[in-house]
Amino acid sequence: MKVIDLTHLIHPDISVYPGTDKPVLEPCTDIDSEGFVEHRLEITSHTGTHIDAPAHMLSGGRTLDEMAVDRFLGPGWVCNVSHRSGAEIRQSDLDLPSGVEFLLFYSGWDRKWESEAYFDRFPFLGPEAANWLTGRQLKGVGFDAISADPPDSTGYPVHKTILKSDMIIIENLTNLKLLLEKHFFFSCLPLRWLHSDGSPVRAVAITDL
Amino acid sequence: MKVIDLTHLIHPDISVYPGTDKPVLEPCTDIDSEGFVEHRLEITSHTGTHIDAPAHMLSGGRTLDEMAVDRFLGPGWVCNVSHRSGAEIRQSDLDLPSGVEFLLFYSGWDRKWESEAYFDRFPFLGPEAANWLTGRQLKGVGFDAISADPPDSTGYPVHKTILKSDMIIIENLTNLKLLLEKHFFFSCLPLRWLHSDGSPVRAVAITDL
Numbered sequence: 001m002k003v004i005d006l007t008h009l010i011h012p013d014i015s016v017y018p019g020t021d022k023p024v025l026e027p028c029t030d031i032d033s034e035g036f037v038e039h040r041l042e043i044t045s046h047t048g049t050h051i052d053a054p055a056h057m058l059s060g061g062r063t064l065d066e067m068a069v070d071r072f073l074g075p076g077w078v079c080n081v082s083h084r085s086g087a088e089i090r091q092s093d094l095d096l097p098s099g100v101e102f103l104l105f106y107s108g109w110d111r112k113w114e115s116e117a118y119f120d121r122f123p124f125l126g127p128e129a130a131n132w133l134t135g136r137q138l139k140g141v142g143f144d145a146i147s148a149d150p151p152d153s154t155g156y157p158v159h160k161t162i163l164k165s166d167m168i169i170i171e172n173l174t175n176l177k178l179l180l181e182k183h184f185f186f187s188c189l190p191l192r193w194l195h196s197d198g199s200p201v202r203a204v205a206i207t208d209l
Numbered sequence: 210m211k212v213i214d215l216t217h218l219i220h221p222d223i224s225v226y227p228g229t230d231k232p233v234l235e236p237c238t239d240i241d242s243e244g245f246v247e248h249r250l251e252i253t254s255h256t257g258t259h260i261d262a263p264a265h266m267l268s269g270g271r272t273l274d275e276m277a278v279d280r281f282l283g284p285g286w287v288c289n290v291s292h293r294s295g296a297e298i299r300q301s302d303l304d305l306p307s308g309v310e311f312l313l314f315y316s317g318w319d320r321k322w323e324s325e326a327y328f329d330r331f332p333f334l335g336p337e338a339a340n341w342l343t344g345r346q347l348k349g350v351g352f353d354a355i356s357a358d359p360p361d362s363t364g365y366p367v368h369k370t371i372l373k374s375d376m377i378i379i380e381n382l383t384n385l386k387l388l389l390e391k392h393f394f395f396s397c398l399p400l401r402w403l404h405s406d407g408s409p410v411r412a413v414a415i416t417d418l
Contacts, residue, residue, distance in 0.1 A: 007401045010401060011402065031268055035266065037264060037406040038229065038265075042250070044250065046247055058240075059240055070210065073210070156245070187396065192257075194218060
């Protein structure tokens, strides 16, 4: 069994979606006084590598705690879209072997994580490709960038197309390059919390399971 | 593939270790104003079903972000200690098939979750049993109760014995009864955050993988 971590480290200076708060991670006990260390974590449902649930953008959409736990695990595959900088991913770019339940898009934008360049010119899913994906029995689609929609989007049409079909979206993945041309088992189990419109996750790929 | 959720739901009235804060889960955006819902989560590193890292109780002990990601995944087995209410788990109670990397103790205390009775009379690991376990090549031990040490412990000797051997401890698990007499693949991948003395997790068991 080989496990590849697809998750960015959460720390106080992490990249966050423009307009949202950075995380606060503070010790609230220590070994000398209480005998143990604990931290208080102040994060959002979309801090770091995270899932968007249908409820993130759709009134009446499902939250993650309303979904069966096996919706966050399954066979994965990486589609290489690194040639689409600043452009839309088209249906003709899609590479989806049968049996795959999670399609992850490799753009290489994880190299720009924690720089201003992370927020600009990443490949984004086009409406035709997004529509096609909704008919493919997928549990989710994932990106190594900040969004499935283009950087200047305000209406988030791609998010809505994907989420309406009850799939999840995983954003801010990393290390997808290591998985090109490989079959793997993908896991993005979210924290289990009430009304979860999304959740930070520890996303991993397991090869040679 | 069958996935069994071993995780309690985090919500504002969840059981917490005496003296620590309850979680705060508050919407910070809404669909009408911003086009999407997000929540602010204020939790601790030991809220709900969670891992204790060596650094939780040992000065200089490793944090979860310093451990390889495959330390949180592997073959699991449940040891039935439900006959040990209010008493210590002895070495003679231990049932550990070869190849198992996570030994989880079923006490049935998850039925008392969110009641006062949850904090009292749960079976706890005796020093002899804890010592024996440290020599068994385990990645971790788990409990469906609030602690590996007895309720009135202040020095936490069992925690320290286990954590000194660089194993992790998982606390507040649920549904272990469903796994009695079964081999399964256990996953307790923590959030990836800096200096993590512990972390809430989505713990699951996968059978028929």
